[in-house]
Amino acid sequence: xxxxxxxxxxxxxxxxxxxxxxxxxxxxxxxxxxxxxxxxxxxxxxxxxxxxxxxxxxxxxxxxxxxxxxxxxxxxxxxxxxxxxxxxxxxxxxxxxxxxxxxxxxxxxxxxxxxxxxxxxxxxxxxxxxxxxxxxxxxxxxxxxxxxxxxxxxxxxxxxxxxxxxxxxxxxxxxxxxxxxxxxxxxxxxxxxxxxxxxxxxxxxxxxxxxxxxxxxxxxxxxxxxxxxxxxxxxxxxxxxxxxxxxxxxxxxxxxxxxxxxxxxxxxxxxxxxxxxxxxxxxxxxxxxxxxxxxxxxxxxxxxxxxxxxxxxxxxxxxxxxxxxxxxxxxxxxxxxxxxxxxxxxxxxxxxxxxxxxxxxxxxxxxxxxxxxxxxxxxxxxxxxxxxxxxxxxxxxxxxxxxxxxxxxxxxxxxxxxxxxxx
Amino acid sequence: xxxxxxxxxxxxxxxxxxxxxxxxxxxxxxxxxxxxxxxxxxxxxxxxxxxxxxxxxxxxxxxxxxxxxxxxxxxxxxxxxxxxxxxxxxxxxxxxxxxxxxxxxxxxxxxxxxxxxxxxxxxxxxxxxxxxxxxxxxxxxxxxxxxxxxxxxxxxxxxxxxxxxxxxxxxxxxxxxxxxxxxxxxxxxxxxxxxxxxxxxxxxxxxxxxxxxxxxxxxxxxxxxxxxxxxxxxxxxxxxxxxxxxxxxxxxxxxxxxxxxxxxxxxxxxxxxxxxxxxxxxxxxxxxxxxxxxxxxxxxxxxxxxxxxxxxxxxxxxxxxxxxxxxxxxxxxxxxxxxxxxxxxxxxxxxxxxxxxxxxxxxxxxxxxxxxxxxxxxxxxxxxxxxxxxxxxxxxxxxxxxxxxxxxxxxxxxxxxxxxxxx
Numbered sequence: 001x002x003x004x005x006x007x008x009x010x011x012x013x014x015x016x017x018x019x020x021x022x023x024x025x026x027x028x029x030x031x032x033x034x035x036x037x038x039x040x041x042x043x044x045x046x047x048x049x050x051x052x053x054x055x056x057x058x059x060x061x062x063x064x065x066x067x068x069x070x071x072x073x074x075x076x077x078x079x080x081x082x083x084x085x086x087x088x089x090x091x092x093x094x095x096x097x098x099x100x101x102x103x104x105x106x107x108x109x110x111x112x113x114x115x116x117x118x119x120x121x122x123x124x125x126x127x128x129x130x131x132x133x134x135x136x137x138x139x140x141x142x143x144x145x146x147x148x149x150x151x152x153x154x155x156x157x158x159x160x161x162x163x164x165x166x167x168x169x170x171x172x173x174x175x176x177x178x179x180x181x182x183x184x185x186x187x188x189x190x191x192x193x194x195x196x197x198x199x200x201x202x203x204x205x206x207x208x209x210x211x212x213x214x215x216x217x218x219x220x221x222x223x224x225x226x227x228x229x230x231x232x233x234x235x236x237x238x239x240x241x242x243x244x245x246x247x248x249x250x251x252x253x254x255x256x257x258x259x260x261x262x263x264x265x266x267x268x269x270x271x272x273x274x275x276x277x278x279x280x281x282x283x284x285x286x287x288x289x290x291x292x293x294x295x296x297x298x299x300x301x302x303x304x305x306x307x308x309x310x311x312x313x314x315x316x317x318x319x320x321x322x323x324x325x326x327x328x329x330x331x332x333x334x335x336x337x338x339x340x341x342x343x344x345x346x347x348x349x350x351x352x353x354x355x356x357x358x359x360x361x362x363x364x365x366x367x368x369x370x371x372x373x374x375x376x377x378x379x380x381x382x383x384x385x386x387x388x389x390x391x392x393x394x395x396x397x398x399x400x401x402x403x404x405x406x407x408x409x410x411x412x413x414x415x416x417x418x419x420x421x422x423x
Numbered sequence: 424x425x426x427x428x429x430x431x432x433x434x435x436x437x438x439x440x441x442x443x444x445x446x447x448x449x450x451x452x453x454x455x456x457x458x459x460x461x462x463x464x465x466x467x468x469x470x471x472x473x474x475x476x477x478x479x480x481x482x483x484x485x486x487x488x489x490x491x492x493x494x495x496x497x498x499x500x501x502x503x504x505x506x507x508x509x510x511x512x513x514x515x516x517x518x519x520x521x522x523x524x525x526x527x528x529x530x531x532x533x534x535x536x537x538x539x540x541x542x543x544x545x546x547x548x549x550x551x552x553x554x555x556x557x558x559x560x561x562x563x564x565x566x567x568x569x570x571x572x573x574x575x576x577x578x579x580x581x582x583x584x585x586x587x588x589x590x591x592x593x594x595x596x597x598x599x600x601x602x603x604x605x606x607x608x609x610x611x612x613x614x615x616x617x618x619x620x621x622x623x624x625x626x627x628x629x630x631x632x633x634x635x636x637x638x639x640x641x642x643x644x645x646x647x648x649x650x651x652x653x654x655x656x657x658x659x660x661x662x663x664x665x666x667x668x669x670x671x672x673x674x675x676x677x678x679x680x681x682x683x684x685x686x687x688x689x690x691x692x693x694x695x696x697x698x699x700x701x702x703x704x705x706x707x708x709x710x711x712x713x714x715x716x717x718x719x720x721x722x723x724x725x726x727x728x729x730x731x732x733x734x735x736x737x738x739x740x741x742x743x744x745x746x747x748x749x750x751x752x753x754x755x756x757x758x759x760x761x762x763x764x765x766x767x768x769x770x771x772x773x774x775x776x777x778x779x780x781x782x783x784x785x786x787x788x789x790x791x792x793x794x795x796x797x798x799x800x801x802x803x804x805x806x807x808x809x810x811x812x813x814x815x816x817x818x819x820x821x822x823x824x825x826x827x828x829x830x831x832x833x834x835x836x837x838x839x840x841x842x843x844x845x846x
Contacts, residue, residue, distance in 0.1 A: 240694070242691055270665070
């Protein structure tokens with residue numbers, strides 16, 4: 001390594017960007033964007049492309065029982081746990097070219113830099129593409145990383161079916177056969193990494209608004225989902241005096257007032273969204289009998305989520321405009337705080353290039369949520385235009401992405417130079 | 424007429440109730456209630472039954488181009504405009520036995536009383552059953568009365584189709600053929616009545632709550648319908664900070680707050696109902712792009728409706744939680760105030776039996792809304808259990824209904840004894 005220049009500074013930004021453009025061919029849609037559903041033809045070709053790129057750099061290719069693909073640059077001490085970098089190559093049905101892929105191609109760019117510079121690092125470095133992060137073809141998503149981290153039962157994953165009745169198991173068998181035919185080595189057991197790093201687009205507006213090209217992500221918000229039911233009494237809209245009404249819409253309206261007030265009592269990191277709302281019988285001239293709505297509640301701090309959960313439950317026990325309410329939690333995912341030491345290393349690398357960078361908590365899920373249960377994990381975000389993702393309009397600025405990938409390489413350099421392990 | 428007893432007191436309550444039970448056979452549903460869609464077999468049989476009842480009392484039977492059926496008890500002066508009493512015999516698809524029918528059978532009970540007592544009144548008295556008040560088979564409703572009062576073009580009425588593609592015209596031809604075969608006389612032109620009286624169930628909770636068997640109705644509320652659209656920006660529920668959101672649900676919520684505040688500035692006769700509400704894309708973890716909701720706004724006073732219309736329009740021009748709004752009036756029906764002198768006559772008859780009776784404004788439409796444009800018109804209400812109608816659970820107490828029909832007879836007596844006409 002040059003004593004005067006960081007690994008990131010020596011990274012070939014031109015090649016990084018052309019790799020990113022190259023991979024966008026697999027599943028490209030006419031008019032822009034791509035469709036690369038997990039374990040489909042385009043997704044499998046992207047896996048093979050990744051292996052070919054790694055092999056050209058002298059890396060070995062591996063795959064596991066879930067079709068997760070690994071490129072390994074051997075270390076001077078092959079027995080050390082590898083430093084793992086990556087994300088996913090699959091996409092939503094009508095998506096952009098950066099969600100996931102950016103993090104895989106960024107890992108490849110780091111391997112390419114180590115190789116070009118002929119760096120013989122002590123610790124093995126691996127780049128991974130996780131299978132089925134999106135969950136668009138087979139729900140739920142993050143299958144590969146959840147299995148790898150021992151967080152999800154393989155039988156449950158394999159039994160999932162797509163819209164055409166094809167099982168995850170059948171689609172996976174086809175993929176594994178292609179990887180085997182390519183000559184990649186099968187790795188039956190997960191190798192616990194030294195640490196996992198994931199660069200991802202923000203999928204939110206903050207970095208663009210602040211004009212910052214990269215920042216460290218300190219964790220992933222917890223999410224509670226609720227279904228709320230408000231039960232009143234249907235009646236004629238013309239003949240029923242206001243005082244005699246038990247109007248489920250007005251009950252829901254009053255309850256929403258109280259819920260938003262409970263939310264406002266906490267900090268501005270709370271995300272509170274009512275995304276679904278339905279009335280029954282849903283007739284212009286009938287007082288609603290029932291209102292049903294969803295709540296998506298997020299916060300990085302488990303205690304805040306618990307306090308709001310309690311507050312919501314108390315509110316649901318009250319009467320609203322003469323109506324009874326019922327609140328049911330339909331999903332709970334606890335917040336994840338990334339490893340503090342790893343976050344500090346990444347933040348140093350970020351601040352060296354961008355002193356004004358904030359730290360963010362991810363509002364969306366990522367494979368890192370599962371890896372964090374297995375090894376020190378942290379993420380970097382780079383901005384995407386207007387926060388748009390899962391759409392062909394998803395867009396990143398090349399200049400921003402280059403700063404982000406150079407920052408990732410700098411962080412890798414810092415980690416490889418560390419004497420002690422993170423744990 | 425007995426000098427010591429009113430017409431109402433001499434009315435045969437037993438027979439009135441058995442008539443009401445008799446007509447409930449036509450279209451009776453297993454388990455209660457009835458289905459007597461307009462111009463269907465059951466509705467036509469109910470027409471013939473009515474004619475037979477009238478003819479047995481010495482009345483003549485008439486029908487017109489819309490299938491409206493009239494029983495006429497001739498007056499000593501046949502040239503005088505008839506006093507018209509009635510309502511409708513058709514029903515909603517799954518209805519009770521009183522909505523409409525009560526008013527027709529009550530008119531028949533008045534004819535029966537005049538006949539039994541051998542009263543030779545000067546002015547002709549007629550009982551009518553209007554065609555298609557409900558509008559359940561052929562929309563919109565109140566076809567017969569609207570045509571009779573010159574308020575609706577016959578071609579438009581005849582062109583309406585039911586769910587099976589049968590036209591009003593075809594169904595009507597079948598009905599008219601049956602009426603002709605029965606021997607009823609065809610009346611090509613409407614005969615403008617001296618006055619029109621309609622007894623109807625309240626279809627609201629007020630009289631039951633007050634424990635009052637009958638009251639006079641002073642008019643029919645005006646109704647404005649609106650469609651409101653609130654447009655925000657769809658975004659990820661997890662990654663979009665609260666301050667960056669343009670949440671269409673929260674915009675609609677704030678606008679509803681302002682609308683209800685505008686309503687609260689008026690008296691408690693305002694009826695304000697949001698019966699339909701929809702979000703788009705209606706996904707748990709997506710901030711709503713659009714909210715759409717309906718408003719049903721009613722008041723007896725046109726000026727109040729106009730003031731609220733203006734207030735609603737001003738509110739829709741503002742920004743709500745960062746969202747724009749659009750308000751469109753989809754329907755407007757002006758309020759009707761019934762003839763003051765006729766209302767006074769009815770109210771005297773009501774107060775003689777029930778001094779504590781309130782006066783009400785009808786929240787629902789009735790055939791009287793059209794007749795009021797043609798001749799002095801007023802209505803009586805009698806309570807129905809829990810305000811329920813358009814359902815087999817629709818129920819009236821026999822004791823209440825008897826007081827109501829006796830009150831109607833008393834009012835008829837007062838009108839027949841009047842020297843001068845109402846106009």
